[in-house]
Amino acid sequence: DNLCRKWCNPAPLNGSAPNLVVQDHDQDGRPYYKRAFNTQACEQLNAWLGGFERIVSRMTAANFDWFIHVMLFLHSKKIMTKQSKASTRDQDMDEDESEDDNSSDDEDDEDEDDEGEEE
Structure with missing residues (x-):
């Protein structure tokens, strides 16, 4: 629906979020749009941060900011x-x-040397 597309679109093409969508070119030189971030990594990070929900829900805004910065640094x-x-x-x-x-090549060389000495 239009409401979701307007406010929840992760890759808007209207220029409203230039950090989310970048223009690139394919092998033939034709331009195309692609996401400028790794959504899978974001999802994994959000899932990891979800484990701290009970802790951060009781924090003040300043404590929350400090905690998130430290946790992201450590992560x-x-x-x-x-x-x-x-x-x-x-x-x-x-x-x-x-x-x-290299050692198997050396062993082959030694075997050839041994054969030459026997003759």
Whole structure:
């Protein structure tokens, strides 16, 4: 309905929310509109914050602002640490795989050397 479309549209194309919708171009150079934020990440964050509803419902506005800022800071720090560990783990796995490939090549070379000595 018009009321919902006017006040609840997450991606208005009339220019009323330039931070929500950006114009991009496809491979053929044709312009199209896309959302400028990650809705899935927003939903996950809102679900996480929902766990604090009972606590924040009793706070003053100033305490609420402070609490939310601190919680978002801590949550962001936790996520960034988790991503960093995952990235490091992936790099270590890639290095291990390349070392395994190199060691199997070395073993093949040794086998060829052994065959040459036997003759």
